[in-house]
Amino acid sequence: MKLKHYPSHRGRTVRGSTTAGFGAVIFDLDGVVTDTASVHAAAWKALFDSVLPSLHSPEPFDPVLDYRTYIDGRSRKDGIRAFLLARGLRLTEGTSNDAGSALTVSALAERKQELFVERLKESGVKAYSDTVLLRERSGSALGRSHDHSDRRRES
Helix, strand or coil: CCCCCCCCCCCECCCCCECCCCCCCEEECECCCECHHHHHHHHHHHHHHHHCHHHCCCCCCCCCHHHHHHHCCCCHHHHHHHHHHHCCCCCECCCCCCCCCCCEHHHHHHHHHHHHHHHHHHHCCCECHHHHHHHHHHHHHHCCCEEECCCCCCC
């Protein structure tokens, strides 16, 4: 995103109208302010590369192609089902009580989230500099802004 046309003076938008009609600006953290997709893709790769051999599927998970094709934009469980189905594999659904080592959709979904959180703790997440600048300028012009994450949907 290029911000060269963003106004530098307070109280005006790109089209010249004032910001008086807006009370705040909301930014989605995941994929807009921060590059969480690369962290999610790494967690998915670690998950699938650890279980695919036991499912007799030796080809590793591709963190770009497989992530974009089967995982991105779906819930964890739907992503697991879609990816495995593309490989001709199926697992039982299981329950949230399954052990982390169980080969069920539910257990893999929980394990993926654990791997994601581990990676966040280890290396954090990169913020997109242009979005951070846009957020700062918007907050300055309006007096406030808000960041939001919609990760309640089992990513």
